[in-house]
Amino acid sequence: MPVGLVFVSHSGRIADGVVELAAQMAPTVPLIAAGGTDDGGIGTSYDKVLAAIGAADRGQGVLVIGDLGSAILTAETAVDLLDEPPAGGVRVLDVPIVEGGVAAAVAAESGADLDAVARAASGDAAPQAAGSAPDAPDLPAAPGPQEATAVLADPEGLHARPAAALVRLAARFDARVTVNGADASSLLRVIALGLRSGERVTVRADGPDAAAAVEAVVDLLEGGA
Amino acid sequence: MDALGTDWAIDWVRRSAAVVGEHRAELSGLDRAIGDGDHGENLDRGFRAVVAKLDEATPDTPGAVLKLVATTLISTVGGASGPLLGTAYLKAAQAAGDAPALDAAATVALLAAARDGVVTRGKAEPGDKTMIDAWTPAVEAAQQALDGGADAAAVLQAAADAAERGAEATDPLVARKGRASYLGERAVGHRDPGAQSSAYQLRAAADAAAEG
CATH class of the missing domain: 3.30.1340.10 (HPr-like)
Structure with missing residues (x-):
C-alpha cells in the first residue's frame, strides 16, 4: 500500500481541489482532504485533521501537508496528541500545498516510502537511484551511463x-x-x-x-x- | 489565601471566558488590522465551549481543569491561537500534575511551562510580535516575584502586570511570525491580538487569586 496524504487547508474547497488534482496522477494513493472548520467556515479543524490521518493510514505512514501557518500548527498539535500514531510514522510538512502535494502524490503512487515522499514534496532530489524495479524490462545491464x-x-x-x-x-x-x-x-x-x-x-x-x-x-x- | 486550588482554576477559566467575551470585538478589530480578523470570535467560541464543558464535568485538581481547557480550545478555536493556547494550557496542566493546590513556586512553574509550550509550538522568539511577547515578560516577572518572597496570588499579579506591558510593547514591532508577518512595516502601530488576549487571560488568573 502507498503512503497516505492529508491536505490541511483553511478552505475546504482548496483541500478538496488539491485532492482532485492529485488523484488524477495518483489514483491508488489515499488522498484525504481536511479543509475548513467543523462548521464549514474558513479555518482549520483539529478533529478533521485527526480523522483524516486515520483515514489516510494504510500502514506505510502518512504525510500531512498544510497551507498556511496555523494549518501546520493544527496538524503538528494533532500529531503530538495522537492516541495511536500510524505504525508507518506521520510527518507534517510546510511546503506549497499544490505543487508539494502533487509531487508527494506522484512519489507515493510510484511506491516511495515516507521519507522519499516527503523529499519529493520538498523538491529535494533523491539521495540515490530510485529503488528496485519489479516491472522493468529484462534487458542485459549496459555498462556506464x-x-x-x-x-x-x-x-x-x-x-x-x-x-x-x-x-x-x-x-x-x-x-x-x-x-x-x-x-x-x-x-x-x-x-x-x-x-x-x-x-x-x-x-x-x-x-x-x-x-x-x-x-x-x-x-x-x-x-x- | 496562599496555595491555589481547583476553585481558583475554575474561577480563572470562567473569568477568562468572561473577559474574552467582553473584548471579543476589540480582539477581532486588532486582528483585522494585521491578521485575518477572527481572533475575538475564535477565542470566544473556544471559551464558551470550555465553560459548557466545565458546567458538566467535575475536574478535581487545577491540572484537570487546565487539561479540559487545553483539549477544548485545540478542537474549537480554529485559527493559530487554538493549537498555541491549547498547547500552553496542556503544558500548564502537565506542570500542575495531580497536585490539589499550587504554591507560589508551582504557579511560576505552571506559567513557565505554558510559555515554553507556546514557544515550542509556534517557534517564535521574543520581539516577533506574537503572544510570546506577553508570556515571556510574565514568566520573568513571576520568577522575580517568587525570588522576592511573593505568594501565589502576588506572583500572578506580577505576571499579569508584565503581560499587559508586554502586549503594549508589541505596538511598534514588525511581525516576524504568523499572518501579520506578510504585512512587513504595515504591522507597525498595531497591537498583536494574541499578546493582548494572553494578557487578558493572565489578568483573569490574577483576579481569581486575589478576589476568589
Whole structure:
C-alpha cells in the first residue's frame, strides 16, 4: 500500500481541489482532504485533521501537508496528541500545498516510502537511484551511463500530467535518470524545466537498467507511451 | 489565601471566558488590522465551549481543569491561537500534575511551562510580535516575584502586570511570525491580538487569586 496524504487547508474547497488534482496522477494513493472548520467556515479543524490521518493510514505512514501557518500548527498539535500514531510514522510538512502535494502524490503512487515522499514534496532530489524495479524490462545491464536525445511530442509541452507519467516511469527502473540534468525522480524539478513541444531533450541514466530507462523515457517524450 | 486550588482554576477559566467575551470585538478589530480578523470570535467560541464543558464535568485538581481547557480550545478555536493556547494550557496542566493546590513556586512553574509550550509550538522568539511577547515578560516577572518572597496570588499579579506591558510593547514591532508577518512595516502601530488576549487571560488568573 502507498503512503497516505492529508491536505490541511483553511478552505475546504482548496483541500478538496488539491485532492482532485492529485488523484488524477495518483489514483491508488489515499488522498484525504481536511479543509475548513467543523462548521464549514474558513479555518482549520483539529478533529478533521485527526480523522483524516486515520483515514489516510494504510500502514506505510502518512504525510500531512498544510497551507498556511496555523494549518501546520493544527496538524503538528494533532500529531503530538495522537492516541495511536500510524505504525508507518506521520510527518507534517510546510511546503506549497499544490505543487508539494502533487509531487508527494506522484512519489507515493510510484511506491516511495515516507521519507522519499516527503523529499519529493520538498523538491529535494533523491539521495540515490530510485529503488528496485519489479516491472522493468529484462534487458542485459549496459555498462556506464547511457544518453539519448528526444524531441518532445506533446503539443502542450511537458506539463504536470505528462511530467508525472515520466516520474512514475523513471521510478520503475533501477537507474538514476535525469532529463536535461533534472532529477527525474522529482516531479517539481521536471516540471520546472518548462519543456515545450518540439524542444530537444537529453535523457541520461546511470545504473543497471540505464539503457532500458533511457529508451523508455525517450519513447514517452516522443509520444510513444 | 496562599496555595491555589481547583476553585481558583475554575474561577480563572470562567473569568477568562468572561473577559474574552467582553473584548471579543476589540480582539477581532486588532486582528483585522494585521491578521485575518477572527481572533475575538475564535477565542470566544473556544471559551464558551470550555465553560459548557466545565458546567458538566467535575475536574478535581487545577491540572484537570487546565487539561479540559487545553483539549477544548485545540478542537474549537480554529485559527493559530487554538493549537498555541491549547498547547500552553496542556503544558500548564502537565506542570500542575495531580497536585490539589499550587504554591507560589508551582504557579511560576505552571506559567513557565505554558510559555515554553507556546514557544515550542509556534517557534517564535521574543520581539516577533506574537503572544510570546506577553508570556515571556510574565514568566520573568513571576520568577522575580517568587525570588522576592511573593505568594501565589502576588506572583500572578506580577505576571499579569508584565503581560499587559508586554502586549503594549508589541505596538511598534514588525511581525516576524504568523499572518501579520506578510504585512512587513504595515504591522507597525498595531497591537498583536494574541499578546493582548494572553494578557487578558493572565489578568483573569490574577483576579481569581486575589478576589476568589
